[in-house]
Amino acid sequence: MLCREGFSREDVAAVTIQAYFRAHLARRAFKALRSLARVRSRQALAKPKDNDDKLLLLQN
Template sequence: MGVSQKWFKFVRGKFLKSSSNRDIILPRKSACSDSSNHSEESILRNETFSFQDLSSVEVLTKEDIAAIKIQAHFRGHLARRAYRALRSLVKLQALARGVYVRNQVRIALDCMRALVRLQVRVRARQLLGACNHDSRVM
């Protein structure tokens, strides 16, 4: 955990040192901003605008943007790791099921062989019994 904290502090320090203007104004994407009288470009160009125009503008610092990017990358990393774990779990399940199915097939074949041997004995007895019975009659 210490390594990740050092990395985060390093990245945060770089953003803090390099940001002379720390506030960035981004337009908020919503239905109310489309229906307003002023376009987003005019809001960003003009320094004076009404209180109604503030509802369509969101102020984000560079730290906020950096935090959002870091969170997005970390969530992507977690998703990739979860997908890899899920993929390996599916492979492991397939392997285990394959072993189980092969054992079932082996047992079923052994039972079929036993039934075939029993059937051969019964047929042989029937044929021998029929031959012995015919020879006694004559």
């Protein structure tokens, strides 16, 4: 444990709290990124694959 290496109990507590908070932020960022990827994936699936039909309709 860090207390044996010359760190005070308060220092160890601060480092522990910071580590947990950083992990929380990383999980939250990853969750947002995963959500964005899902939205983009759904949008890509919803788009028609062949835009030529639209172009023909617009040209007529």
